[in-house]
Amino acid sequence: MMTNNRAMNRLQAACAEKGPLCVGLDTDPSYLPPEVLASFGSPAEAVLAYNRALIGATAPFAACFKVQIAYYEAMGLAGLAAYSETLKAARAAGIPAIADVKRGDIADTAKAYARSHFEGDFEADIITVNPYMGFDTLEPFLEYVEKRGKGAFVLLRTSNPGMKDIEWLPLSEEGAAMAGVGAGSRVLDAVGAGLSRAMERFGGAGELAPFGAVVGCTEEADARALRDRYPNLFFLIPGYGAQGGAARIAAALLDRAGGTVNSSRGILTAWKKDESLADKRAAGRLTMDDLAAAASRASQEAKADLLGAKALLKADAAAGSSAPGNPR
16 A cells, blocks of 8 residues: 555645644534524534534634544434534545544454444544553554554543543653653553554654554643654644643644644634624524634634744744754
């Protein structure tokens, strides 16, 4: 299989063309105003209509979409139908869709998960996977990566505050001192070793790996260490915006092989803070078109924020390398 046909290469190309923004379609019915929600027969119908409107409105600024399955599972069978149709709508728009499912289990169960998310009604080109039961749990997913050009993002350093409970368990005081608290942890080292073994299986040195890593942008201390440690891994970067992650942290993670930065609530609920909608919001007269327009404006602003941070980081690096005493 030619590497340029792999899902991760296509995603990298989309980010190079359109910028690094990933719009998260982690759409909960509560994210819609009551007057819009009430105009549909069910919450799942409203969510699907909103997703379709968002895909159209944010497509000029989004390199990809991320669809978190939990929000759809919570709506039952109708929600899973909305999930399936949302993935299809993204594909129809010609924009990569990441299915955020975080699957990871053993043996035949893992094989069933791989089939369910790389084939059939819930097919996606790229999914998220969880390695914390051991790297053998990822084998069925990597087979799809190898044989069918699919992609997978492996959880490495997540964006939630509680990740320190496990992900930052120290390897040793010496290791932590040398590599930084996060980058020197036992868990990250174990996951990193598995990623390194998997990379050896998939081609030449310096080539973009056909799978990537989930690395949150909420902790500045280890962003550069992780980016430098895995120069050929494309990153899925959560935590930007509503979770408190800053564009400058995301910019460090976008170096080398690059990545895509997810924003969900900041775009999904942009209508709540959009000043141009203040009067309609107060009067309870918002429409789906209003919500989509607010999301479009928010995605444009997020893209500009991320690209600005990248440019500033590049300028700072250039200034540092040209300072007296530094090699050019």
